[in-house]
Amino acid sequence: MIREVRREELSACADLIRKSFQTVADEFGFTRENAPRFTAFATTEERLLWHMDGEHRLMYLYEEDDGLCGYYSLLLRDQNECELGNLSVLPEYRHRGIGGKLLQHAMKTAEEQKCTVMKLSIVKENTVLRKWYEGYGAIHTGTEKFDFFPFTCGYMKIMLQETAGMDFRIIEGADQINIDEVVRLLKTTYWANNRSKEQIRKSMENSSCYGIWLNDEQKLVGFARVISDFATTYYLADVIIDSDYRHRGLGKLLVSHIVSQPEYTCLRGLLLTMDAHGLYEKYGFQTVNGRAMVKSPDR
Numbered sequence: 508m509i510r511e512v513r514r515e516e517l518s519a520c521a522d523l524i525r526k527s528f529q530t531v532a533d534e535f536g537f538t539r540e541n542a543p544r545f546t547a548f549a550t551t552e553e554r555l556l557w558h559m560d561g562e563h564r565l566m567y568l569y570e571e572d573d574g575l576c577g578y579y580s581l582l583l584r585d586q587n588e589c590e591l592g593n594l595s596v597l598p599e600y601r602h603r604g605i606g607g608k609l610l611q612h613a614m615k616t617a618e619e620q621k622c623t624v625m626k627l628s629i630v631k632e633n634t635v636l637r638k639w640y641e642g643y644g645a646i647h648t649g650t651e652k653f654d655f656f657p658f659t660c661g662y663m664k665i666m667l668q669e670t671a672g673m674d675f676r677i678i679e680g681a682d683q684i685n686i687d688e689v690v691r692l693l694k695t696t697y698w699a700n701n702r703s704k705e706q707i708r709k710s711m712e713n714s715s716c717y718g719i720w721l722n723d724e725q726k727l728v729g730f731a732r733v734i735s736d737f738a739t740t741y742y743l744a745d746v747i748i749d750s751d752y753r754h755r756g757l758g759k760l761l762v763s764h765i766v767s768q769p770e771y772t773c774l775r776g777l778l779l780t781m782d783a784h785g786l787y788e789k790y791g792f793q794t795v796n797g798r799a800m801v802k803s804p805d806r
């Protein structure tokens with residue numbers, strides 16, 4: 508059960524946060540000496556009291572029958588923005604979906620507060636955590652190095668409202684994506700409606716594939732794939748959102764997820780589209796009339 512934190516629980520919350528972040532400290536070699544301001548060492552009851560009374564953060568706990576096991580806070584900022592703080596699950600309660608439930612609760616709470624963007628920061632080197640957040644639609648927005656941390660801070664944001672209420676995950680890899688679902692989606696397109704299942708399978712096996720999976724409906728509602736040499740160029744292909752789920756931000760979510768991947772950000776991106784220029788322009792693609800050349804397949 509997720510519920511609001513009571514004032515008398517702040518000491519227990521500080522304990523829970525420190526214990527949860529200790530695994531990050533152990534994994535990346537942070538200590539009281541080299542990173543005294545890291546969450547595992549700097550979180551105290553007084554600090555949380557400031558969050559509660561000084562910053563008026565919304566603070567939530569995850570409670571199971573045998574005790575408290577998870578926590579997060581939300582700092583509401585101007586311009587419909589908010590910041591996710593101290594998302595924590597005690598080590599012995601991990602990998603059961605509690606972190607995901609807390610994150611989704613935070614997104615819903617932020618939406619109810621009319622927030623359109625939720626920001627968060629991570630240890631940039633923690634690529635597993637970054638991937639985990641990306642699965643919930645977060646995109647990487649930048650990094651910053653502080654003298655007092657032995658690591659780089661990585662910043663991410665989750666766009667709210669547009670995809671509000673949809674319980675989705677971004678999935679990656681041909682082996683994670685059901686080919687029949689991809690065939691169903693591509694059959695509805697003007698460019699791939701004649702492709703055989705075998706062609707689609709081969710194209711998926713030789714590309715980096717991305718999908719949007721709706722948990723409630725157990726359905727693939729978005730797909731795209733990338734062909735790349737990972738050194739100079741990538742080609743974004745077969746971007747498709749199920750027609751029943753369009754105009755709810757899923758296309759933007761999928762394209763922004765792909766183009767913000769570190770393996771593509773420094774490469775030249777190419778794509779072909781007849782009608783969706785507006786979508787891709789948002790992410791830096793420009794129409795190059797008179798420059799692109801295309802060879803059709805031999806019959």
Ligand SMILES: CC(C)(COP(=O)(O)OP(=O)(O)OC[C@H]1O[C@@H](n2cnc3c(N)ncnc32)[C@H](O)[C@@H]1OP(=O)(O)O)[C@@H](O)C(=O)NCCC(=O)NCCS
Nearest residue numbers: 527528594595596601602603604605606607628635636639
């Ligand atoms: C991130 C965190 C809240 C996830 O909690 P959780 O209850 O395990 O979350 P879920 O069960 O919903 O998801 C588990 C997934 O978290 C991801 N994950 C995130 N960070 C991870 C890490 N350091 N090590 C292993 N898996 C991690 C994995 O993808 C994992 O998938 P798996 O169960 O298939 O291995 C928890 O790992 C935690 O408290 N970490 C320490 C504090 C922290 O880094 N918080 C985020 C601050 S920005």
